[in-house]
Amino acid sequence: MITADYILLCLGMGFVTYIPRWAPLFALSQRTLPRWLEEWLDLIPAAILSALILPALVTVGEPRQLSFGSKDLIVAVPVFLFALRTRSLGGTVVLGMALYWLAGKVLG
Amino acid sequence: MSDHTVPTDKVPILQDGIRAAWPICLGYVPIGLAFGVLAQKAGLSPLAIGLMSVLVFAGSAQFIAVAMLEAGSGIAAIVVTTLTVNLRHLLMSSALCVHLKGIRKPWLALFAYGITDESFALNLVKFREGIWDWKRALTVNHVTNAVWVTSTVIGGLGGAFIPAHAFGIDYALTSMFLCLLVYQLRGRLYVLKGLIAGIAAVVISLTIPGNSYIVAASVIAATAGLLIRRQFPQIEKDRGPL
Numbered sequence: 075m076i077t078a079d080y081i082l083l084c085l086g087m088g089f090v091t092y093i094p095r096w097a098p099l100f101a102l103s104q105r106t107l108p109r110w111l112e113e114w115l116d117l118i119p120a121a122i123l124s125a126l127i128l129p130a131l132v133t134v135g136e137p138r139q140l141s142f143g144s145k146d147l148i149v150a151v152p153v154f155l156f157a158l159r160t161r162s163l164g165g166t167v168v169l170g171m172a173l174y175w176l177a178g179k180v181l182g
Numbered sequence: 183m184s185d186h187t188v189p190t191d192k193v194p195i196l197q198d199g200i201r202a203a204w205p206i207c208l209g210y211v212p213i214g215l216a217f218g219v220l221a222q223k224a225g226l227s228p229l230a231i232g233l234m235s236v237l238v239f240a241g242s243a244q245f246i247a248v249a250m251l252e253a254g255s256g257i258a259a260i261v262v263t264t265l266t267v268n269l270r271h272l273l274m275s276s277a278l279c280v281h282l283k284g285i286r287k288p289w290l291a292l293f294a295y296g297i298t299d300e301s302f303a304l305n306l307v308k309f310r311e312g313i314w315d316w317k318r319a320l321t322v323n324h325v326t327n328a329v330w331v332t333s334t335v336i337g338g339l340g341g342a343f344i345p346a347h348a349f350g351i352d353y354a355l356t357s358m359f360l361c362l363l364v365y366q367l368r369g370r371l372y373v374l375k376g377l378i379a380g381i382a383a384v385v386i387s388l389t390i391p392g393n394s395y396i397v398a399a400s401v402i403a404a405t406a407g408l409l410i411r412r413q414f415p416q417i418e419k420d421r422g423p424l
Contacts, residue, residue: 170357
């Protein structure tokens, strides 16, 4: 059963999630940005990708602790090298899954 | 981006969008199923699960919300937590706007709904390659959304019967991010900045709970990158080992 409180919760969560997704597009895409801001924004994607990936690979647990032995990290090394060599997204995803599955069998 | 190289018929648009989106979809299925199973255990019906997935469409925030619901948290606390978890989209939306100039506001509003870590990373790389337009990007956003909503509802209906961790599918998104990161390393400056961001993110993630490290580290690294570019313009000429 769905209560009024639950609908309110989902609407609230939806609203605070949507605004950060929408406001910059709405505010910035219709105007010319200053050169430094365009350059800065151009540097953001690689930074975000690194910031998303690296902690997930080298930290474990809650509170997080540094660890260089996780299955995720061990598999990431050949997968990264494969991506560098081939630049194939599909190939990288398939190889990553295969190696992770294999690592699960071998390392437990 | 030069528009004349990108076909504008409807069928290629959908095909290209779906073809590009498959790694994300593959990654969303196990996470969506897992979320559905957890949410169902927390007492949510499949319909309630679908409602949250449609209205929120943000994986990590939804997991946290269900955990907080189970712990008896109030609506306000869950909404505030959701806001802090999803503030990172501010940065992604800002970075995307460079590629979405001149698009009408209703379309922008529809596009914004589908901005996730995954669709952002994928679309941005495609835009940079010059073979992408906003309609294809919009397709990626909404195909991945449909897969997310469907997987969470199926998880709620009986996902416990689907074997978890099958075929290394848990690693699909990590692999995709690794490859997209490789695409972004377009010279020494980008490698350097990636290292700064990664190391900063690790340090911050070890000291501050939550996911504020994503925004903090990205801002630090992009600012450092800009300063380095200003101080040492010659770094740009050297494409580095990649």
